[in-house]
Amino acid sequence: MQQAETAVEETRGQRSVQQFWVGLLEPRVLGPLFGAGLVVLAVVVIHQITGRVHLNDIYAALAQTMPAAVAQSLALTVVSFAAMALYDVMAARRVAAGRVSDRLAAFAGMIGYGISNAIGFNVFIGGPVRYRIYQSAGLDAADVGRIVGVSFLTFGSGIVVLAGLALVLDPAGVAFLKNLSPFADRLIGAAILLAVAVIMLWLAGGERNVALLGWRLPLPSAGSALAQILVGAVDIAAAAAALYVLLPADVAPGFATFLLLFVVAITAGVLSHAPGGLGVLEATILVGLGAGTRPDVMAALIVFRVIYYAIPLVFAGVSLLVFEAYRARAAVRSVSGRAAAVVRPVVAPLSATLVFCGGVVLLLSGNLPAENDRMGFLSDVLPLPFAEASHLLASLVGLMLIVLARGLYRRIALARIFSILLLAAGAAFSLLKGLDWEEATILMLVAGLLFAYPKVFYRKGNWRSFRPTPTWLALIVIVLAVLTLVGFLAYRHVEYQSSLWWEFAWDGDAPRFLRATLALVIVAAALSIDALINRPHQPRPAKAPQPVPEAVRRLIAASRDTHPALALLGDKRFMLSPDEKAFIMYGIAGRSWITLCDPVGEPEAARGLIWQFAEAADRAGARAVFYGIGPDLLTTYLDLGLAILKTGEVARVDLAQFTLQGGARADFRHAEKRAEREGLVFSVVPMADVPALLPELRAVSDAWLATKAGREKRFSLGRFDENYLSEFDCAVIRKGNDIVAFANLWRSGGKSELSVDLMRYRHGVSKILMDALFAKLLLHGKAEGYRWFNLGAAPLAGLADHPLASTWNRVGTFIYRRGDEFYNFEGLRAFKQKFDPVWTPQYLACPNGLALPQVLVDVTNLISGNPIRIFKR
Known part of the structure; x- marks a missing residue:
């Protein structure tokens, strides 16, 4: 028996290890880890090339920054963001002509880029932010996706043209092309510009389209394309100039050379998906300028990051809150109701942001030297072991606050409780490690905000509910890498020795930093391994039928429809109304709770059960999806704020006439x-x-x-x-x-x-x-x-095929007409039509916006186990 148990444990261990390595190879894991790897590499490069630069030298250089240079950089930042606003204006005119005003598009572009530039993961952050704004004009997720795509194309075209111009104008100053002759440099630049000119001439020949996988993609006219290139060039040139004016005159090369270097730096930053290219942009600029030993250059990079990234982020965040409050004004009746409606929706994201920042503050404080006066006072009243332990624990609390921020964003009650406890503990440790009363005050204020709004965090969940995703893990790695670099800069004057690890003294800031860094690496590694091994997976159907409650069997027998019989299949969960007059059958895939058809039972009980189900899914941090529903209860689904998508039609034969x-x-x-x-x-x-x-x-x-x-x-x-x-x-x-x-x-x-x-x-x-x-x-x-014979559904039948129809209808019609290689859509409907049936529409009700693609994947996974397999005959 013992040998059998040992064999089982070994098998489980092998599966866990195998799952870990397989998880690392998944695209959704590789992308964030690749970005985090670039940042770590950049941090190592910065550490190597900065030689003996000390943090105090950088402080001194920051104090000497010229106000005139700061003002010029601010002005150029305004120009850059104005150009980014024009990205969306031009894209909206192409994608949603007449539906979106230029003012709204400019606002969406400026806010979207202000947030995504600073936070990183541009497509995943900028897209949802824009959707919140464009939704007010009636655009769907596909329209917003096209706007983002056109904007990115404008940005890319500006980069290409500026790179070509820089090579033509000042090839001799490009350090990484020094092995090529100036003639070769100019030749490369001229080839780039010539290619752009050829494309312009081709576009000028008339309306141009590109066929891709059966889709017709209209291209802009030559005039529109030229305008896009000009706007993109202005944006990037202004951004480069915002940093250029901050650089010391004896380090700054010609602007054309610096422009090419800046293009390389921001391209690397975008690929890394790091917040604002953090670390990657700095490393590229320092290496390109050969200025790793210059604290004034590092100070210029810090000022540029504050001006170009931090200030627009704050402005965009405040503007978005004002926009949301303005949108909510019509739905509010009383003054107290107005306050609740405006404040409550932003408490969760605001709290998550503040807790994340609180964690960063604790980590940063732990990596910097303590103030001598405060440590001297503390040494008179506190034993040294208490201060040492408080320093280590404060850093670990900072890391856990960053992890918990994701749970707060998802409104999980347990994350709120843990956050309040950790914030209070972090405040106490801040006082005990160095009398950092400023940190303690900030942390307690954030804890007070969480304490004041318990009802905002109503979802049930445990550790699995806010276990870090690959993207969140990458963010944690980036934060730790950058803050560790700050620590190494702060203690450059301390000669490393093995004995440092075991030195405990009131002035032993460097040993405390080393011990805390090691502990953070170990804990972060454990969190990463746990998250990758235990990553969310699709639930498998039960191998044996699950028991069906007697109340469900009674409602099935009384139902005037036949589809409730699927409840007897044994692979579904059930939710009964309190009076047991209706039930819902559902399954779970990903973050979607998916019902099958409308609730079964009395209409009034069914309506209440829809709300009950949606509330239960929301408390669990999931999205409620209603699949295969009919037209009778559509108003209830609309009241829930769900999008209604037609998925096909059900054929029923009138047997009295047959x-x-x-x-x-x-x-x-x-x-x-x-x-x-x-x-x-x-x-x-x-x-x-x-x-x-x-x-x-x-x-x-x-x-x-x-x-x-x-x-x-x-x-x-x-x-x-x-x-x-x-x-x-x-x-x-x-x-x-x-x-x-x-x-x-x-x-x-x-x-x-x-x-x-x-x-x-x-x-x-x-x-x-x-x-x-x-x-x-x-x-x-x-x-x-x-009375009736139900022939079942004809998928994607009866969808509207009109240029003004929704994107879902146009995509569904395309699949219906051209998908015979996968599934005989038209043949199935034609066979059922031979019986002259009465066709009844069938719908999917689900959250709209960028959640829609994931909902469709979850539904097909639940039915077929694979999004592609559903189309196999």
Whole structure:
């Protein structure tokens, strides 16, 4: 027994290690880690090239910065951000002409870039910020994505043109091209400019389009493209000049040379996704200028970062808050209500930002020397071990506050409680390690804000709920790397010795810094390994059917629809209304709680259950998604603020009017007669007799699956499961003694509706097998007195195909018409249309905006286990 347990533990350990390495290779992990790696490399380069530069030297250089240079840099920063605002103005005119005013587009561009430039991860940060603004004009996520794409193209075109001009104007001063002759430099620059000119001439020839994967992408006219290039060039040149005017005159090269160096620096910063290219931009400039030993150059870089990144970030943040408050004004009635409506939505992101900054303050303080006067006073009243331990613990608290900031942003109650405790502990440690009362005051104010708004943080969750994502881990690595560099600069005068690790003294700032840095690296590494090994994964369907509550079975039996029978599949969770008059069946994939169809039960209880479900998902930090819903409860979903997307149409045949007579039914009459000639016999096997037939049914099912490229679907479709099939009557077609086709029958309450779920047949038995089976099923339902026969859904059918239709409708129509290589969309609808059914629209209700693509991935993962597999036949 002990050997077996040991073997199990070893297997688990091997799986964990394997999962860790596989996780590192995922694109969503590699991207952030690559960016963090660039920053760490840049920090190492800065540390190496700065030689003996001490932090005090940088302080002195900062004090000597000329006010005139600061004013010039501020003015040039305004010019740069004005050009960035024009990025969005030109993009909005192309993407959303007439729907977005130039003023709103300029505001969105300035705010979006002000925040994303400083925070980093430009597409992921700038996109949602812009969406919040453009949403007020009615734009959807796809429109915002195109605006961001056009803006990025403008930025890129400006970089290319400026690089070409710099090479042509001042090639001799480009240090990293010194191995090439000036003629070769100019030749490269001229080739770049010539390529741009050729493209301009091509665009001037008329309307140009590019076909990509079946999509027609319109290109700008030559005039528009030239304007984009000019705006991009002004932006980058002004940004470069904002730093150039701050540099010492004896270090600054010609502006053309510096412009090319700046282009390389910001390109590297963008690729790193670090906040404002932090560390990467500085390293590139210092190496390019050969000024690693110049504290005045480092001081210029610090001033530039404050002017070009920090000030616009603060301005953009305040402006966005004002914008949100302005948008909320109409929905508020009273003064107290206005305060609550304006303040409450921003408490969570504001608290997350302040807690993150509080963590950075603690880490920075731990890496800098303490004030001698305060340490002298502290030494008279406190034992040294208390101060040493407080210094180490303050740094660890700072790291954990950065981790908890993500939980606060997601409004998790446990993150709030832990944050308050850690902020209080951090304030105490700040006082005990060096009488840093300023830090303690700030931390307690933030703790007070969290304490004052408990209802904002209402979601349940544990450690897994705010475990760092790869992006958050990369941010932690960047912060630690940069702050560690600050520490090394602060203690450059201290000669490193192994004994430093074990020196404990009131003036031992450097040893304390080393010990704290080691502890932070160990804890950060443990957090990273835990996050990568235990990263979120898609839940697997249950291998065995889950018990179905008796109240759910009662509601299924009474329902006038047949789709609730899928609750018996055993792969779903259930939520009942308090009075047990309605239930919702749902599954979980990623951060989405996905229901299947509308709630089942009484309408009033169903409406309340929709709100109950959405609230439960929100408390869990998830998004509520309602899949396969009908038109009856759309107003309730709209009241929830969800987007409604049409996903197809459901076909239902009126059995009272159905007959095999007439020209339209000739195919079915032919199929019925040919079935008789071929010896195909239809019958309905009662539920009690189905278990005895399961081996034969499985043989038919396995033969059918062998002809398909995909696997068994789940959640929204039945699968071959013996317990599931034993819940229903089963229609079969026999040839001789062998079953060649079968379908389990769904029966609604009150004989309102009859339907089939799992249909399987042997290929090659007869060409009319399916036509004959459906004809017999419809006649059987009519004979038993059923009102409707539900033929099921036709995915993506009935979507609007119009230039003014939503992006979702246009994409869905494209897939419907051109997706036959993956799934026979049009053929399925055409087959059902032969029965002259009544078509009822079917919808998906989900959060709008940039969450929509992830919702679609989650839904397809839940049904098929893979977004691509859903299209396999």
